[in-house]
Amino acid sequence: MTKKLIGMLLCVSMTAVLIMGCGSGSTGETGEKEDGTETEEKKEITVVGNGSFYPIIYTDDNGELTGFEHDVIEEIAKRSGFEVKWELSDDYSAMFSGLDSGKYDTIAGQVSVTDEREKTYTFTEKYASNNIRMAVRGDDEAESVDDLQGRKVCIEFGTVLETFFNDYNADLPDDKKIEMVVTSGNIYDELAVGHYDAFPITELSFDSINEKGEYDFKLIGDPIIVDYQAFPFSKEADSDVVESFNLSIKEMREDGTLSKLSEQYYHRDVTDIVE
Secondary structure (H helix, E strand, O other): OOOHHHHHHHHHHHHHHHHHOOOOOOOOEEEOOOOOOOOOOOOOEEEEEEEOOOOOOOEOOOOOOOOOOHHHHHHHHHHHOEEEEEEEEOOOHHHHHHHHOOOOOEEEOOOEEOHHHOOOEEEOOOEEEEEEEHHHHEOOOOOOHHHHHEEEEEEEOEEOOOOOOOOHHHHHHHHOOOOOEEOOOOOHHHHHHOOOOOOEEEHHHHHHHEEEEEEOEEEEEEEEEEEEEEOOOEEOOOOHHHEEEEEEHHHHHOOOOOHHHHHHHHHHOOOOOOO
C-alpha cells in the first residue's frame, strides 16, 4: 500500500512539473495553446530613438510615440514577427554606446550611412535619403550652385560641406571661388538680412522651416550631397534579425508602404533611393 501511494504521488508530482513547463518559456521559445497546438513567442528587439525628433520619431499630443521611422520599424516588426521595445534618449553618443554594449538592437533617428560607421556597424538596406541643396533668398536670381560663384556661402567647417566646396573651388580662378563663412547668429536670420548669399540645408529641414512661413527662402539646383539612412546593428547582431529587416524594407519599397509613410510624415517621397 505504501509503495503504491508513493508511486501515485510521484506521478502527480511529475505531471505538475510538466504542466508548469508547458506554461512558461523565454522569448522565441515555443509554447502551447489551450487546443494543444504549438505557438512561438515573438522575438523582442529593443530600439532606441529621440522622442522629440519631429517628424522622424516623436511623442504626439496623446503621449504616443509616432513618426516616420517609428512606423517603419513597427511595420518591419509586424512583417517579421517581432515585438518592439522602445527606449528614448536625446544623446546620440549614448545611443551608439548602448548599441555597442548590446543594450539596444538598433537606432531610429535618421542615422546616416558613412564609411567610418560601416567599419563598426552592420547597416540594413537604405530606406531613405536626405538631399542637401542650397537655400537662397526668394528674390535671388541664382538657379544653381554655379550661380553662387564669387559669392558667400555659410557652412559649418570640419564637415563634408567644407570638403565639397574645397573640391568645387579647386579649379576656379580666385574671383570665382565660393567664399565659405560661418555665423554665430541664427543662420536663417543672417541669410534674410544678406550677411551671406546662401547656405546648404537638407530638403527635410527646409520643409520644416518653410512650413512656419517665417522666411522667404527657396531651394535651388540639384542636390550637392545626398545623405542615406539605414538602421545600424552591432557586427555581432543576430543575422536573422538583420536579414528580416532587409527583406521587409525591400518588400515595403516594392509594395509602396515606404512611399506612403514618407508622404504621410514628410509630404514628399524620400524613399526612392538612387545611387
